[in-house]
Amino acid sequence: MKYFSRMLAVTILGNNSAVPAFDRHPTSQVVTLDGQNFLVDCGEGTQIQMINYKIRRGKISHIFISHLHGDHYYGLVGLINSFSLLNHQQELHVFGPSPLQEIIEIQLKVADTRLCYPLHFHTISGEATLVDNEKIEIKCFPTEHRIECYGFSFREKRKPRKLIIEAIKENFIPLSFYENLRMGEDFVTSAGEVIKNEWVTEEAPRGRVYAYCADTRYTETIIPYIQGADMIYHESTYLDTLRDRATERFHTTAKQAGEIAQKAGVKKLLLGHFSSKYDTLEEFEVEAREVFPNSELALEGVTYKV
Amino acid sequence: MKYFSRMLAVTILGNNSAVPAFDRHPTSQVVTLDGQNFLVDCGEGTQIQMINYKIRRGKISHIFISHLHGDHYYGLVGLINSFSLLNHQQELHVFGPSPLQEIIEIQLKVADTRLCYPLHFHTISGEATLVDNEKIEIKCFPTEHRIECYGFSFREKRKPRKLIIEAIKENFIPLSFYENLRMGEDFVTSAGEVIKNEWVTEEAPRGRVYAYCADTRYTETIIPYIQGADMIYHESTYLDTLRDRATERFHTTAKQAGEIAQKAGVKKLLLGHFSSKYDTLEEFEVEAREVFPNSELALEGVTYKV
Numbered sequence: 001m002k003y004f005s006r007m008l009a010v011t012i013l014g015n016n017s018a019v020p021a022f023d024r025h026p027t028s029q030v031v032t033l034d035g036q037n038f039l040v041d042c043g044e045g046t047q048i049q050m051i052n053y054k055i056r057r058g059k060i061s062h063i064f065i066s067h068l069h070g071d072h073y074y075g076l077v078g079l080i081n082s083f084s085l086l087n088h089q090q091e092l093h094v095f096g097p098s099p100l101q102e103i104i105e106i107q108l109k110v111a112d113t114r115l116c117y118p119l120h121f122h123t124i125s126g127e128a129t130l131v132d133n134e135k136i137e138i139k140c141f142p143t144e145h146r147i148e149c150y151g152f153s154f155r156e157k158r159k160p161r162k163l164i165i166e167a168i169k170e171n172f173i174p175l176s177f178y179e180n181l182r183m184g185e186d187f188v189t190s191a192g193e194v195i196k197n198e199w200v201t202e203e204a205p206r207g208r209v210y211a212y213c214a215d216t217r218y219t220e221t222i223i224p225y226i227q228g229a230d231m232i233y234h235e236s237t238y239l240d241t242l243r244d245r246a247t248e249r250f251h252t253t254a255k256q257a258g259e260i261a262q263k264a265g266v267k268k269l270l271l272g273h274f275s276s277k278y279d280t281l282e283e284f285e286v287e288a289r290e291v292f293p294n295s296e297l298a299l300e301g302v303t304y305k306v
Numbered sequence: 307m308k309y310f311s312r313m314l315a316v317t318i319l320g321n322n323s324a325v326p327a328f329d330r331h332p333t334s335q336v337v338t339l340d341g342q343n344f345l346v347d348c349g350e351g352t353q354i355q356m357i358n359y360k361i362r363r364g365k366i367s368h369i370f371i372s373h374l375h376g377d378h379y380y381g382l383v384g385l386i387n388s389f390s391l392l393n394h395q396q397e398l399h400v401f402g403p404s405p406l407q408e409i410i411e412i413q414l415k416v417a418d419t420r421l422c423y424p425l426h427f428h429t430i431s432g433e434a435t436l437v438d439n440e441k442i443e444i445k446c447f448p449t450e451h452r453i454e455c456y457g458f459s460f461r462e463k464r465k466p467r468k469l470i471i472e473a474i475k476e477n478f479i480p481l482s483f484y485e486n487l488r489m490g491e492d493f494v495t496s497a498g499e500v501i502k503n504e505w506v507t508e509e510a511p512r513g514r515v516y517a518y519c520a521d522t523r524y525t526e527t528i529i530p531y532i533q534g535a536d537m538i539y540h541e542s543t544y545l546d547t548l549r550d551r552a553t554e555r556f557h558t559t560a561k562q563a564g565e566i567a568q569k570a571g572v573k574k575l576l577l578g579h580f581s582s583k584y585d586t587l588e589e590f591e592v593e594a595r596e597v598f599p600n601s602e603l604a605l606e607g608v609t610y611k612v
Contacts, residue, residue: 018388018391019353019388019391019392020353020354020357020388021357025354044350044351044353044354044380044381044384045350045351045354047325047326047350048326048331048350048351051326051327068413068416068417069417070383070384070387070413070417070419074350074380074383074384074387074413075350077376077380078350078376078380081376081380082324082325082326085324085325086325099412099416102412103409103412103413103416106405106408106409106412107374107376107380107409110374110405110409110453111374111375111376111453112452112453113376146418147416147417147418
């Protein structure tokens with residue numbers, strides 16, 4: 001975790017679907033960027049997986065729940081509760097479909113639990129921007145599942161422009177204006193001469209993008225939301241021999257996940273949400289790579305740099 | 307599990323309080339008797355602990371929830387859901403305080419889950435008999451906790467009377483009447499002579515009793531319900547140096563648990579529900595044994611024969 005903490009990265013806590021099996025756990029992952037931790041889905045046992053993989057629970061400020069199938073959120077109420085018992089201080093924002101708030105609140109109420117930190121629920125629907133701060137923009141987008149379900153995209157904000165020190169010195173721009181230059185402003189000399197920003201700075205590299213495509217049937221409707229992403233996580237509950245079952249149950253095969261990655265022009269594909277039918281996973285990677293070579297299994301406890 | 311399966315026994319799945327820590331899990335245990343499995347409490351991750359300790363999930367027909375603090379039931383909805391995904395067939399009976407049913411049902415409903423087996427909720431209150439069949443009698447009794455909370459006692463039914471074969475032969479009682487003798491009936495000869503049951507049979511050993519005392523402040527009001535039990539599980543959240551804190555938070559110390567065991571004249575005490583303040587547990591056993599020598603830590607994965 002520490003190694004990648006300044007860069008956009010994702011750590012897998014659970015990569016299995018439906019029921020825990022073969023030491024694989026229900027869905028959860030942590031997206032990290034420069035000291036901010038965002039939890040995506042929270043299947044049963046997520047808080048134990050966090051302990052196992054030394055995720056700093058106190059750093060989690062936002063939790064995103066894709067949909068209300070239990071393997072994606074049954075660990076949420078326990079985590080919310082434990083945060084309070086562990087004296088969590090910062091605000092916690094939980095995003096998810098209705099009636100997530102009601103489900104959590106009734107459980108806190110019957111236990112007579114008073115949280116020691118502010119908890120805010122945000123009901124998501126359609127396509128929306130959920131977080132937009134100086135470092136990151138997080139959006140949700142609908143997927144095609146048996147019940148209302150959302151994917152999430154994480155876009156690093158473009159960093160401030162880079163100063164070209166030589167050019168700045170040639171133009172006698174004072175140190176006090178450097179921050180304005182980074183923000184893209186032109187400089188005007190005392191003689192009224194305009195020093196164009198692009199003469200003395202250069203563009204920062206564009207921010208990286210990670211998209212979590214949640215549970216979904218094969219659908220190209222998600223492509224606009226993930227187009228060109230540096231990395232996506234796409235479910236691959238089944239191998240392509242069970243393509244009909246996948247469609248029927250609103251899930252995707254590894255091959256189909258590769259097709260989506262290829263059509264969306266992303267750089268890398270992580271595969272997850274494996275059915276408990278499969279005790280080994282190698283075949284998922286083989287199958288996806290036939291369509292999209294830069295495919296990889298999302299393994300629990302592993303951090304993937306975006 | 308197999309070794310003890312015909313006798314009353316309990317296997318500990320979780321022995322920690324509040325939050326998971328030090329590889330200890332929230333409360334859950336399985337009481338087994340002759341092929342019947344009864345689950346007592348179901349903290350988050352119980353289904354994973356069942357896999358770890360090879361508990362036959364399909365054999366669970368009854369689940370008893372002591373109270374609605376999350377560390378005692380957050381794993382229930384996941385287990386109910388997994389039973390269906392794993393094609394559980396037999397009826398499942400869940401006993402717990404209100405509004406447990408409402409909490410579970412809303413979660414099944416939003417996921418559009420249709421269980422493949424019959425699920426029956428039974429709201430418990432006061433002191434009551436919950437199960438009474440030819441093998442076992444299970445009762446609940448109130449404890450003294452911050453919210454409504456129940457302990458459970460498991461009493462093996464007295465087995466059928468033992469035949470004294472010699473006496474039976476002397477009285478020429480036919481084989482076809484042996485079952486009636488076992489059930490305590492007298493035999494009447496064709497000449498109208500009454501052969502008293504107690505002349506030809508002897509009493510079976512009394513059934514064993516196990517009591518789970520749930521979460522509770524030190525209270526002697528539970529003694530009538532556990533008096534003379536072969537084994538009890540009593541919480542010992544704290545050591546006696548924190549007796550005031552224990553009382554304030556409606557919990558018990560190891561020493562107090564020993565006092566209850568001693569006053570109730572039970573044969574053996576299992577200690578559990580340890581606070582996450584403590585990374586090692588030896589001291590709990592030492593402290594309880596000063597008052598009640600036959601005290602033992604309830605360790606996860608261990609089966610204790612009653």
